[in-house]
Amino acid sequence: MLNNIQPQAVLFDLDGTLVDSVPDLSHALDAAFTELGFSAPGEDRVRGWVGNGALKLVERALAFSLTDKKIEPQRLNQVHQKFLFHYSLSNGKASRLYEGVSEALEILQRQKIPMAIVTNKPIEFVPGLLSGLGISGYFKVLVGGECTHKRKPSPQPLFYACRLLGVEPSQCLMVGDSKQDVSAARAAGMAVAAVSYGYNHGEAIELSEPDFVLAELQSFMGSIVSQ
Structure with missing residues (x-):
């Protein structure tokens, strides 16, 4: 588990975390x-x-x-x-990035920290959405709902993304918005940050006890790369 060190890779959920879709x-x-x-x-x-x-x-x-x-x-x-x-x-016509997302991704890219999307969304819709929002170039790996036998909250998609990135799960950070993201990260032995503004079926994300609860992404990403 991460302990005050810069992650070797960051996995992002998509809907409710990066994008209001x-x-x-x-x-x-x-x-x-x-x-x-x-x-x-x-x-x-x-x-x-x-x-x-x-x-x-x-x-x-x-x-x-x-x-x-x-x-x-x-x-x-x-x-x-x-x-x-x-x-x-x-798909993508009215979706919008949440505030601070572009800046957060840019911070990680400048530090050469590889990033992946790990979403339950059908993979066929992911590349077009990212491209339309101007953020497709940030991600080395895209994992959608059909890419593994099980979806989040199973850790399978997270393990798959880590294998493609060539990074150990214990050295990655998962960033999501729901209890499914937190559960998947816990099962993968991965640190997890959760945004407070996403889609969690009306339940406060604090109840799922992620390692970090974020009001926005930019400040947090700036803080972890400056350690």
Whole structure:
């Protein structure tokens, strides 16, 4: 575990940590639901459902919309495919970087600290989103929801990113916004910082007891590289 030393690599979650992607996710989910005869959930509800990948997002939305709460696999798959189609059209259009993100990534890059994205988001949407936001050049490795057999909170995606980076997990820092990120980092034997502004299903991230709770990324990254 890191102990007052500069990490050899930093792994970042994407949605809710670097990027506020809910406007695009909500647009796609509303479009899919409306097309299939459901009421559009709306952005406020979607904010509370993001965090475990696209399929889980759709499942939570269906559970809210169906009066009997019975989600048949065929229906789930149908809505999921519609959502993916609409998200392919909206991805990146209204998403925005959180304050201080670009500056934080620049600090790490100047120190030649390799960075990776480790997200539960489908990998097909990751490169385009990063490119559209102007931050794709910072990351040596991209790990999406389908890149390993299990997703966060499993440590598998973190271990995979470390192998690709050639860095031991104990010498890495995971930065996320949810209890899934904290749990994955703990299971990987990795230090973990969590932002307080992300998507954690309405639960204060402090309850998950990360090593660091951050109001923004820039100051924290500046502090760890100056040690």
